[in-house]
Amino acid sequence: MGLRYEKPRGVRHPRRAVATALLVAAVASACAAPSDGSGGGPGAQGRPAPGQPQGQPQGASGALNAYVEKIRKQRAARVLAAKKWGLDRPPLEAPAPPAVKPKITTRKGFETDGEGLPPVFTTVPTKEKVVFLTIDDGAEKDPELLRMMSELRIPYSAFLSDYLVKEDYGYFKKMQDAGVSLHNHTLNHRYMPGLSYTAQKREICGMQDTIQKRYGKRPSLFRPPYGNYNENTLRAAKACGVKAVPLWASEAFPDRMEWREWDRDLHPGDIVLTHFRGKEDWKGSMPDMIRRVMSTITAKGYAVARLEDYV
Ligand SMILES: [Zn+2]
Known part of the structure; x- marks a missing residue:
């Protein structure tokens, strides 16, 4: 590169x-x-x-x-x-955000029995060639990532879990100051379906309170750890003020992509998951991972847009 x-x-x-x-x-x-x-x-x-x-x-x-x-x-x-930053080509510029946000419903096969609950989805309905980058957990706190994303002007959203974030709240404050929205990924990253409604609510509302206290803003989005949830999870999320539950259509690593769909490809509105991880956890640094995922996104003719402009 x-x-x-x-x-x-x-x-x-x-x-x-x-x-x-x-x-x-x-x-x-x-x-x-x-x-x-x-x-x-x-x-x-x-x-x-x-x-x-x-x-x-x-x-x-x-x-x-x-x-x-x-x-x-x-x-x-x-x-x-x-x-x-060693990208093989410059990122494409995202089109202007939609004047009206699309109506999002729960993906087929992802429903629970509950009604009126926040939608669970892996792709945002849009015809634009855009995808959304979401980064989870918060283990690796690489200052290079903040510089890289600001200089390249690539938007992304962070889904944070307090047991990792509390090691350095300041790092994610800098991220927020750079225009990144911070969302809810629970206090302790537990397997939610294994918990009672009350315990799930504590995990979700507790993280809403923590983000509000530390960063001055209550998240509107929640992602359950491992993407695992049940009806109680969505009921608890709703009670904690969550509007939507974005999962992901593909996952980025420093050396590969993993795909949810059979065609192993990107689609307009796809949500891409990745993690705050370092060389101890995977084969590369955060910038290595961004280089790899941006190479795929740009080569396929997609731009990265702001999730919060659409959801
Ligand atoms: Zn996670």
Whole structure:
């Protein structure tokens, strides 16, 4: 991947140093831009161009030019960031979020007997070529991951379990500050169907309270450990204020993908699961895993979108 395959040939160091400096400058300016996509529309830059008379409106074409220039710069920054982080190609830009969120129902075969419970699903209904990246548990707290995802502007959602997160609440605060939504993956990562309703409720509501206390926001999404649940799980989740229960259609590792569907492929709206893990647990680092999953996603023509824009 990119950086690793760079072969030193002759006296190339001064040139490489200059290239690196330019790269860092470009990436730094990209990071200064708002990461939520707001403030990028035409007319966002209201200031007249240098040399333009004071008080004279810049006009629609000027605003459009500024917008086009901004998009061009963002794309260039993405290309540079992809190179810096060793991606085989730059991530594709997600389309604008839907004006109205799609209506989500429980996937066939995933129902319980209960009615009016939060929907359980593995794919979000959409025709857009987007997938959603979700990262679970919280064991590995790699600062490189935060930098990488911010510089590449890849959105993701975290499903956190307190027994791992409490080792370093600050790490996930930085993640939240970078625009990542933090969701519920229970206090202690137990096998939920093995617990009573009361015990399940303690696991789920307890994590809602912890995230609210530590991060100031009550999650709307909950994912049961191992994807295992029963009717009591969904009843408890609902009682704790959970709106939806996203599972996953595929799982990413540093060396492979695992697929739920028979066609072993991505589909519009698929939720991709992965974990906060390190080299002790699997064959690579968090950045290695991201390189691998992004290679698959981009090669198949998909962009990563924000789950919370759709659910
Ligand atoms: Zn888990």
